[in-house]
Amino acid sequence: xxxVKHSLEGSDAAVLVAVYFIWLKLALIVAxxxxxxxxxxxxxxILFTVGLYxxxxxxxxxxxxxxxxxxxxxxxxxxxxxYLLPNLRIQRAGPGRARASGSRRTDPAKxxxxxxxxxxxxxxxxxxxxxxxxx
Amino acid sequence: MRRVGVVALNTFREAVRxxxxxxxxxFALLMMAAAIxxxxxxxxxxxxxxxxxxxxxxxxxxxxxxxxxxxxxxSKEMDKRTLYAxxxxxVRRWEFLxxxxxxxxxxxAVNTAAMALGCCx
Numbered sequence: 001x002x003x004v005k006h007s008l009e010g011s012d013a014a015v016l017v018a019v020y021f022i023w024l025k026l027a028l029i030v031a032x033x034x035x036x037x038x039x040x041x042x043x044x045x046i047l048f049t050v051g052l053y054x055x056x057x058x059x060x061x062x063x064x065x066x067x068x069x070x071x072x073x074x075x076x077x078x079x080x081x082x083y084l085l086p087n088l089r090i091q092r093a094g095p096g097r098a099r100a101s102g103s104r105r106t107d108p109a110k111x112x113x114x115x116x117x118x119x120x121x122x123x124x125x126x127x128x129x130x131x132x133x134x135x
Numbered sequence: 136m137r138r139v140g141v142v143a144l145n146t147f148r149e150a151v152r153x154x155x156x157x158x159x160x161x162f163a164l165l166m167m168a169a170a171i172x173x174x175x176x177x178x179x180x181x182x183x184x185x186x187x188x189x190x191x192x193x194x195x196x197x198x199x200x201x202x203x204x205x206x207x208x209x210s211k212e213m214d215k216r217t218l219y220a221x222x223x224x225x226v227r228r229w230e231f232l233x234x235x236x237x238x239x240x241x242x243x244a245v246n247t248a249a250m251a252l253g254c255c256x
Contacts, residue, residue, distance in 0.1 A: 012255070018190055019251040026197045026247070027240045033205030034236055045206045053198065122236060126229035129209070134218065 024114045025088055029053060031118050032086075035125035038132060056088030086117050138226050142234025143241060150204060150242040159196045160246055164253045166192040189254030193247055201243060208235045 032052055036045035055062075063082040065075070150156060170188035174181035209232070212218040221231065 015186055015190070015254065016251065019193060019247055019254075022190065022194050022197060023244060023247045025194075026201045026243050029198060029201045030205040030236060030239050030243070033202055034209065034232060037206045037209045038232075042206050042210045045210075046202055049202050049206065053202075122233065126232050129232050130228045132228075134213070134222070 021111075024111065024118075028086055028088070028114055028118050028121070031121040031125065035121050035128065038125050038128040052085070053088060056086045058089075059085050059087040060089060086114070138230050139234040139237060142226070142231055143237035146208065146235050146238025147241050150239060151245075153204070155203070156200060156242070156246070159200055160249060163192040163196040163250045167250070167253050186254070189250075193250045193254065196250065197243060197247060200246060201239065204242075205239055208239060 029049060033045060033049040036048045040048065059082050062078050062085075065078050070078075167185075167189045170185045170192075173188060174184040177184045209218075212221070218231075222228065
């Protein structure tokens, strides 16, 4: 950005906020990969983690499925699933979008949800690893 | 907590010695440099293209690092049988796991910071 603009502005700090949220997302992925690697083979753990990452990108779509044309049980299941899975989509930062969606991106609730989710996954991983038979 | 810190520090040292890590960071920086060329052929949204491509590079490379190194953290220790020597010491299993997690998260923090610097530059 400095190469192109020859200077940095205050609004460019939104990029650093986006990088922080990417880092939080990566921490969550590490926790998930640790959880899966505790009870499966490395290849399966990679597949599970990548699969969960891809599903995590579309959690919002899963929540907003057209429930009126679906079976009520299926609608309840997809809604339940969307709350269970982590939301891994990040709003892209940019000079225009920074002002438009800045308040949403810096939402402390979103930050807290990721940290709590990470703690829960790590606790589950520790529980599985503690009971694992290493013989 | 000290034991978690020791495991985390050793995980960090082990990760930064990995050549794959440097290759991935290099490709991320290369992608950001390419963003300048892509930005120049876009009309009026040069800066948006550069930021968007830079953040995508950080996200994709970070994902590759976290998945591949994250999965190998525990399984490699079990394959090489170094885990048994470690757990024979007064280290609880959850402390080992938390240390591994903290070490890789620290590595990712350094990596994303380096890539963010590349994006801002």
